[in-house]
Amino acid sequence: MLAFILRRLAQSVIVMLVVALIAFMVFRYVGDPIASMVGVDTRLEDQEIMRDRLGLNDPFYVQFGRFIGNAVRGEFGISYRLQQPVSQLILERLPATIELAFASALIALVFGVGLGVFTALKRGSWLSGFIMSASLVGVSLPTFLIGIGLIYIFAVELQWLPSFGRGQTVDLGFWRTGLLTESGLRSLILPAITLSLFQLTLIMRLVRAEMLEVMRTEYIRFARARGLSQRAIHFGHALKNTLVPVITITGLQLGSVIAFAIVTETVFQWPGVGSLFINSVQVVDVPVMAAYLMFIALVFVVINLLVDILYYVVDPRLRVDAAGGAK
Amino acid sequence: MAEPVLSVKNLTVQFPTRRGVLTAVDDISFDIMAGEVLGVVGESGAGKSMTGAAVIGLIEPPGRISGGEIRLKGERIDNIAPDAMRAIRGRRIGMIFQDPLTSLNPLYRISQQIIETIRTHLHVGEAEARKRAIKLLDDVGIPDAARRIDDYPHQFSGGMRQRVVIALALCAEPDLVIADEPTTALDVSVQAQIIDVMKELCRERNAAIMLVTHDMGVIAETADRVAVMYAGRLAEIGPVRDVIKNAFHPYTQGLMGSIPSLTTDLDRLLQIPGSMPRLSAIPKGCPFNPRCPKVFDRCRIERPDADPVAPDRRVACWLYPEVTPA
Amino acid sequence: MSELNTPGTAVPLEQSPIAPKPPGRIRQALDSDIVYSYTRSPVTIIASIIALLLILMAVFAPLIAPYNPFNPASLNLMDGFTPPNSTSFSGNYFALGTDHQGRDVLSTIMYGLRVSLFVGALATLFAMAIGISLGLAAGYNGGTLDAVIMRIADIQLSFPAILIALLIFGIARGLIPPSQQEGAAVWVLIVAIGLSNWAQFARTVRGATMVERQKDYVSAARIMGVHPIVILVRHVLPNVMGPVLVIATIGLALAIIEEATLSFLGVGVPPTQPSLGTLIRIGQQFLFSGEWWILLFPAITLILLALSVNLLGDWLRDALNPKLR
Numbered sequence: 005m006l007a008f009i010l011r012r013l014a015q016s017v018i019v020m021l022v023v024a025l026i027a028f029m030v031f032r033y034v035g036d037p038i039a040s041m042v043g044v045d046t047r048l049e050d051q052e053i054m055r056d057r058l059g060l061n062d063p064f065y066v067q068f069g070r071f072i073g074n075a076v077r078g079e080f081g082i083s084y085r086l087q088q089p090v091s092q093l094i095l096e097r098l099p100a101t102i103e104l105a106f107a108s109a110l111i112a113l114v115f116g117v118g119l120g121v122f123t124a125l126k127r128g129s130w131l132s133g134f135i136m137s138a139s140l141v142g143v144s145l146p147t148f149l150i151g152i153g154l155i156y157i158f159a160v161e162l163q164w165l166p167s168f169g170r171g172q173t174v175d176l177g178f179w180r181t182g183l184l185t186e187s188g189l190r191s192l193i194l195p196a197i198t199l200s201l202f203q204l205t206l207i208m209r210l211v212r213a214e215m216l217e218v219m220r221t222e223y224i225r226f227a228r229a230r231g232l233s234q235r236a237i238h239f240g241h242a243l244k245n246t247l248v249p250v251i252t253i254t255g256l257q258l259g260s261v262i263a264f265a266i267v268t269e270t271v272f273q274w275p276g277v278g279s280l281f282i283n284s285v286q287v288v289d290v291p292v293m294a295a296y297l298m299f300i301a302l303v304f305v306v307i308n309l310l311v312d313i314l315y316y317v318v319d320p321r322l323r324v325d326a327a328g329g330a331k
Numbered sequence: 332m333a334e335p336v337l338s339v340k341n342l343t344v345q346f347p348t349r350r351g352v353l354t355a356v357d358d359i360s361f362d363i364m365a366g367e368v369l370g371v372v373g374e375s376g377a378g379k380s381m382t383g384a385a386v387i388g389l390i391e392p393p394g395r396i397s398g399g400e401i402r403l404k405g406e407r408i409d410n411i412a413p414d415a416m417r418a419i420r421g422r423r424i425g426m427i428f429q430d431p432l433t434s435l436n437p438l439y440r441i442s443q444q445i446i447e448t449i450r451t452h453l454h455v456g457e458a459e460a461r462k463r464a465i466k467l468l469d470d471v472g473i474p475d476a477a478r479r480i481d482d483y484p485h486q487f488s489g490g491m492r493q494r495v496v497i498a499l500a501l502c503a504e505p506d507l508v509i510a511d512e513p514t515t516a517l518d519v520s521v522q523a524q525i526i527d528v529m530k531e532l533c534r535e536r537n538a539a540i541m542l543v544t545h546d547m548g549v550i551a552e553t554a555d556r557v558a559v560m561y562a563g564r565l566a567e568i569g570p571v572r573d574v575i576k577n578a579f580h581p582y583t584q585g586l587m588g589s590i591p592s593l594t595t596d597l598d599r600l601l602q603i604p605g606s607m608p609r610l611s612a613i614p615k616g617c618p619f620n621p622r623c624p625k626v627f628d629r630c631r632i633e634r635p636d637a638d639p640v641a642p643d644r645r646v647a648c649w650l651y652p653e654v655t656p657a
Numbered sequence: 658m659s660e661l662n663t664p665g666t667a668v669p670l671e672q673s674p675i676a677p678k679p680p681g682r683i684r685q686a687l688d689s690d691i692v693y694s695y696t697r698s699p700v701t702i703i704a705s706i707i708a709l710l711l712i713l714m715a716v717f718a719p720l721i722a723p724y725n726p727f728n729p730a731s732l733n734l735m736d737g738f739t740p741p742n743s744t745s746f747s748g749n750y751f752a753l754g755t756d757h758q759g760r761d762v763l764s765t766i767m768y769g770l771r772v773s774l775f776v777g778a779l780a781t782l783f784a785m786a787i788g789i790s791l792g793l794a795a796g797y798n799g800g801t802l803d804a805v806i807m808r809i810a811d812i813q814l815s816f817p818a819i820l821i822a823l824l825i826f827g828i829a830r831g832l833i834p835p836s837q838q839e840g841a842a843v844w845v846l847i848v849a850i851g852l853s854n855w856a857q858f859a860r861t862v863r864g865a866t867m868v869e870r871q872k873d874y875v876s877a878a879r880i881m882g883v884h885p886i887v888i889l890v891r892h893v894l895p896n897v898m899g900p901v902l903v904i905a906t907i908g909l910a911l912a913i914i915e916e917a918t919l920s921f922l923g924v925g926v927p928p929t930q931p932s933l934g935t936l937i938r939i940g941q942q943f944l945f946s947g948e949w950w951i952l953l954f955p956a957i958t959l960i961l962l963a964l965s966v967n968l969l970g971d972w973l974r975d976a977l978n979p980k981l982r
Contacts, residue, residue, distance in 0.1 A: 019812070030824075030827075030828055030831075034827075034828050034831030034832060140967065140968070140971065141964060143967070144910065144914075144960070144963045144964040144967040144968075145960060145963070145964075146914045146917050146918055146921075146934075146959065146963070147918070148917075148918055148921045148922075148937070149937070149956055149959065149960065152937070152941055152944065152952065152956070153956075155944065156944060156949075160944060160945060221433065222428055222429075222430060222433035222434045223433060223434055223435055223436040223437075225389065225428065225434075226426070226428055226434040226435070226496070226499075227436065228389055228420065229387055229389060229420055229421065229425075229426035229428070229500075230420065230421035230425075230426075230448045230451070230499060230500075231417050231418065231419070231420035231421030231422055231448075231451055231452060231503075232421070232447065232448065232451055233417070233451065234417075236447065236451070240447075241436050241439075244438050244439075245436065245437075245438055248438070256815055259815070259816075260816070260817045263816060263817045263819075263820045264817055264819070266819065266820070266823065266922070267819065267918055267921075267922065270921075270922055281823070282823070282922050282923075282924070284827070285823055285824075285826060285827035285830070285924055286923060286924055288827060288830050288831045290831060293824070293827050297824065300816070300820065304815060304816070318438070319437075319438065320437070320438065320483040320485070321437055321483070321485045
């Protein structure tokens with residue numbers, strides 16, 4: 005187990021280094037850092053002095069090393085646009101994005117698995133046919149249109165739910181949460197649904213396909229030949245086996261949810277890191293772009309690691325093999 | 332004469348497909364007596380596994396039993412409600428599948444799978460079920476059963492896993508065990524052991540066995556009677572000794588030629604040219620006629636039924652006149 | 658079970674009906690099964706008609722659009738916010754109404770479709786070109802090259818395409834001088850979307866290439882000294898065209914949505930050349946004030962376009978490869 009985790013950790017570090025290299029090249033070579041910091045009328049000699057002082061004339065690897073060192077300490081410089089430390093900007097907005105992402109991942113998981121199992125078991129029924137067709141329409145709909153549609157129905161016409169922002173938030177010192185107030189929770193509903201729909205259809209289709217696959221296996225046939233009840237077969241045997249691959253994909257989807265939040269946050273003016281990123285891309289605010297890239301990569305790497313460990317816990321075959329146990 | 336454990340009469344299994352209905356099992360009849368081992372032999376696709384699946388009620392849709400009847404100790408079981416059939420499966424009819432590597436759920440411990448099955452069919456508590464499970468594993472020859480019961484399937488070798496499968500099939504003391512190619516996927520060195528364990532345990536419990544295989548050698552060693560299937564039909568059925576010594580159907584004669592033995596001379600090792608027809612293209616008349624060395628005109632037009640031709644022997648071949656039992 | 662055997666030519670049952678496809682199978686399939694399954698699927702027929710109509714509308718927009726929405730001379734601010742199916746203050750009729758600047762919504766949709774389809778199609782072609790080349794190279798050479806290409810593809814596939822496209826877009830914006838940005842925007846968009854979608858093609862083509870490479874005729878050609886590129890183009894490529902076509906169709910739908918999303922986010926095509934996404938972005942501003950038509954009609958058009966292309970892709974996948982069903 006320990007060897008397994010260490011190996012995965014090493015792989016994660018390599019991936020992070022590669023992403024860091026890309027982020028560094030964006031940071032260093034897209035636009036001119038000096039030109040972004042000083043006015044046009046600064047003398048060239050002064051710019052050159054500044055360049056030297058900031059280490060921009062050092063060899064590539066020295067600069068990259070410094071970038072990594074700073075990144076590890078969470079320092080990504082000052083945002084060109086907002087003139088604030090990038091790390092502070094991201095930390096301020098992180099709770100909003102994480103709460104949104106988790107709420108929608110939860111929706112996607114619960115409904116995705118539920119509907120997937122339902123459509124697999126009731127393959128012939130009109131309702132599962134309808135759900136499958138609806139899911140195809142669902143993947144064809146751009147996320148932002150779903151968001152606009154929901155705003156129109158529930159905020160403009162019915163006026164049940166707010167259409168933008170986080171509502172009232174409570175500051176817990178290290179975390180500003182919207183989960184503790186009624187307006188905060190109400191504000192979360194529409195964005196969370198919007199963000200979840202794409203992943204929901206994906207998970208549903210995956211669960212359905214896996215479940216159908218598992219239902220065809222010999223051990224399910226054998227379970228039926230042993231006279232086990234439908235319930236024991238479907239939910240005891242089939243579902244558990246279905247969940248092994250589903251965990252992997254779903255876990256990775258959680259990472260996508262955070263990245264996908266860019267669009268949802270824009271539609272609902274949700275003050276998270278996604279909308280911060282989009283605003284930075286519009287004005288080429290390079291430090292923020294580089295930091296966001298590192299942040300997303302970190303999220304993906306951490307999730308990958310967690311998924312691997314979870315996978316390991318669920319599937320006994322991996323456990324024994326990795327421990328070098330009996331055949 | 333005692334009542335047979337299993338009685339199959341005129342069983343027909345069909346699969347509707349886009350281009351017509353395929354008949355996988357065509358009008359076959361046979362009985363199995365208590366404690367008897369009936370070998371069902373034939374090439375892949377001859378319908379032997381499908382016959383087993385029909386008996387235990389596990390034909391995959393869209394396939395269905397379209398004719399005939401199946402009786403277990405006199406009661407019809409081919410047309411009963413799914414719940415009633417589920418109560419029979421595992422309880423009164425046990426089944427052993429071909430590949431022990433895939434017939435156990437990899438994510439559950441052996442103990443979970445056996446106890447679950449016992450408790451589905453018998454009203455016993457967890458602790459009692461566990462005790463029985465250990466006893467069963469011991470009976471099928473798993474060493475140190477009390478400890479190994481909590482292992483996962485992948486921790487056992489193929490032969491050991493098939494022993495677990497046998498234990499699972501027998502855990503509610505069924506009247507009939509259907510063994511579908513139980514040794515095909517196993518190492519040659521353990522095949523005989525598995526057959527012995529299965530036969531021994533069934534004899535102790537007086538359970539009948541329907542042993543489906545393509546291996547005439549296994550049948551010769553194990554079965555009391557043998558049914559030979561070809562293209563969904565019964566070609567010949569009779570006591571193993573008689574059929575081996577004196578096969579009637581030309582197809583059986585060919586099959587017998589495929590068991591090499593020290594006493595057969597080379598002339599008897601005959602090959603059957605050609606291969607079995609697809610279900611979608613079964614020829615008119617006797618399905619074997621295109622390959623039969625003794626074919627004559629009638630074989631191409633009329634289909635022979637498996638009729639009695641000698642005491643306790645039936646054969647579907649125009650070479651042999653039907654004998655009405657006196 | 659597709660083919661039936663005639664009596665006598667007995668074939669063993671075990672022989673798989675889904676045997677590996679010989680070259681030229683696609684052409685055969687086009688003659689029979691594809692057409693058959695097309696005529697049997699009303700949804701597909703409707704989808705293809707809608708897709709065709711939208712494409713025709715886009716291609717002939719300058720000829721059939723009632724107004725030229727981008728000619729400032731023909732615009733009249735007094736025409737702004739005219740509701741659908743009515744005549745404006747200045748006496749012009751607008752079937753789908755006008756936007757805040759008095760532009761005819763129907764005409765802007767036609768021109769917007771043009772931009773959306775142009776970007777979507779070129780981006781897909783670009784992704785296809787990169788994906789096929791890298792996939793062939795990786796599959797044929799194997800080894801380190803294969804490992805590197807596929808590793809990159811794996812990593813990229815685990816990130817959403819939109820994020821990759823945004824990054825590429827941002828970088829390009831930083832590298833291109835501001836004066837040229839507006840003109841280059843469409844091309845930057847095409848490159849960004851194309852680069853974010855190549856991996857799927859590469860994966861499929863690589864898999865098929867590895868299978869083909871094992872076959873005797875490829876070894877024979879190699880021994881005879883035929884140049885690898887010739888082998889790949891002549892023998893391997895035709896065999897992967899089926900799956901590539903499927904991915905390309907679904908990829909086109911994805912590219913159209915991606916373009917719309919980027920334009921909606923305000924990082925896509927310039928406002929002077931609006932695509933459907935831009936129109937929706939504009940329309941969204943008037944959602945609360947009651948001018949729903951400015952948003953609704955472009956949105957419906959985008960949905961119809963994406964959905965019909967997606968349905969075609971889905972059908973194509975089923976028709977070309979029944980095994981996936």
